[in-house]
Amino acid sequence: MLTHVIQTVEKIAATVPAPVGPAPVTLSELLQRFTEVDRPLADALRERLPGGEWVIDAIDGAVQYLQGLPQWCTTVTLVRDGEAVLSVTHSPALGETYAAERGKGAWRDGRVISASGKTSLAAALAGTSHPHHRQPEANAAAGRALPGMLDAVGAVRGLGPTSWQVAEVASGRMDLFWLFGRDAENLLGGALIAAEAGAVVSTADGSRWTGDAPDFLVAAPGLHGAAVLALDPTRDR
Known part of the structure; x- marks a missing residue:
């Protein structure tokens, strides 16, 4: 299932259009423009993801996205009994994808990752x-x-x-x-x-x-x- 979810997230995130026009100048304008892009993207993800309880953040980093900055990503997480069991987050600007399954490990672009070894x-x-x-x-x-x-x-x-x-x-x-x-x-x-x-x-x-x-x-x-x-x-x- 993980491979399917990764492919789905990457494919749909690639359809997000570049922001058009100047950045929003009021909160209401920001929310309106965000909703216009976020809602259809989230709906497309829900339609294509396997059954289950999914927490979907179609555009995490919405403010950056609307300002024309590249620091945003799409994240989907499968939750069972209140615990995350699978998650995928993809950055279109970087072309990178993080993924994890509970008890099986974590990866970036298919390669196993591990936390820093620093102690100071x-x-x-x-x-x-x-x-x-x-x-x-x-x-x-x-x-x-x-x-x-x-x-x-x-x-x-x-x-x-x-x-x-x-x-x-x-x-x-x-x-x-x-x-x-x-x-x-x-x-x-x-x-x-x-x-x-x-x-x-x-x-x-x-x-x-x-x-x-x-x-x-x-x-x-x-x-x-x-x-x-x-x-x-x-x-x-």
Whole structure:
């Protein structure tokens, strides 16, 4: 089934048209233009995917897409009993596809991937983002945690949509990623890919992550404990 899903996602993502005209200038215009592209793409995926409960993010990175930037991807995740069991995420601009099956491993373009072997946060490339729907309490928590991570890591960058950044941690091209807020649609698939590649997936305080958790952290095994401490604003500096 995985091969079929990969082919389906790649084929349909290739049909997404380039944005036409200037970028939206109001939120309502942004939402309207996004819906005009996202809805038929999501419908096409649902029609062609095998039966089951699918979480579909047809254009993760919608803002970048509408701004004419290449940092967006299409992600589909099969969920059973609330757990992701298969996920595929494809970047048309990069021509790359991440995929994973629970208990079977994770791959980029058919090659097995694994998380970074780094053990020092000072050498780490970290990514972050925030959910598209407003969550004031999560934003406040993110603000309190940010200084500790900025002090600890080599660099913090926002390198694309949430699901793609999590997958990049899975492959070792990034070393860790964190997010404050609930964002299961964007995190379920990437979290499976990362876990199958040997990265550690948790909440910001190191607890077990689920789709309704208030925050998210994924890191290389040798960095996870230090990343949890770096995100704790109460720890001694």
